[in-house]
Amino acid sequence: MKVPGAVSGRVRPLWVAAECAVTLGLVLLLFVAHQLWWTNRQAQQGAAREVSALERAWAEGAAVGPGPDRAHAVLVIPRLRLRAPVVEGVGRAEVLDKGFVGHYPGTARPGRPGNLALAGHRTTHGEPFRHLDRLEAGDEVRVETRDAVHTYVVDSTLPQTAPGDSGVLRPVPRSDVRPSYGYRERGHYLTLTTCTPAYTSTYRLVVWGKLRSVRLR
Structure with a gap:
């Protein structure tokens, strides 16, 4: 003969475990929704x-100079239908998590000789560089400032490199990890960097361009 109390005693831990699993699943679902939406x-x-x-x-x-808490330029990428503010610095909480594109300190200013290097999130927090991998040679990338519109043309893509590959940020950008990618002569370069693969930060995707024209406003 079965004893009801004994049966419920054996079932209760399973019931509690099931409730915990459902609760955990809901929490994870809410977390994903928060991150992705x-x-x-x-x-x-x-x-x-x-x-x-800024506009x-x-x-x-008004003159708006570079600063960590305010935009000083606008990045426009027609192929990606992107129009994003450019802010000084590449700090995660201060810049990138706000959906801004960050300017690497010490790299060139728009239209100036050297390497204008910018970073942006690929997923979550606005993900301005979500489809950076879709850019092709010949695509236009514009950097708008108060005084001029600087038009760069995509030249090449480094599909994957290490996060610490600082060579891609030099005045003449060239990968230290994959030396066949990059340049050897001085010029007016644009470097766009983001994480890859999507939803990870294991590697970096790099897109390079060269300055084609400057139109004064």
């Missing part, structure tokens, strides 16, 4: 406001 929405809206504020300042004749 909510952070993107917040960052994209914030980036759009930053671009609008209003330009229209009013």
Whole structure:
């Protein structure tokens, strides 16, 4: 004869474990939704406001210099339908997690000789560089400032390198990890960097371009 209390005693731990599993699943689902949807929405809206504020300042004749808390340029990539604010620095919390594109300190300014190097998230937090791998040779990338529009043309892509490959940021960019990628002569270069593969930070994807024209406003 079965004793009800004994049966329920054996079942109760299984029931508690099932409840914990369901709760954990819901928490993970909410976390994923937060990372993939909510952070993107917040960052994209914030980036759009930053671009609008910067363009209003330009229209009013205000001078907006580089700084860690304000945009000083706008990156435009027609193929990706991207229009993002450029902020000084590449700190995660201060710049990239806000959906901004960060300017590597010490690299060239728009239109100047050397290497203008920029970084952006590929996934979550606005993911401005989500489809950076879709850029092809000949695609235009514009960097707009108060005084001019600097048009670069994509020249080559380094599909994968180590996060510490500092050679890609030099005035004449060239990969230290994969020396066959990069340049040997001085020029006016643009370097765009992001994480790869998507949803990881294991490696870096690098897209290079050369300055084609500068149109004064």
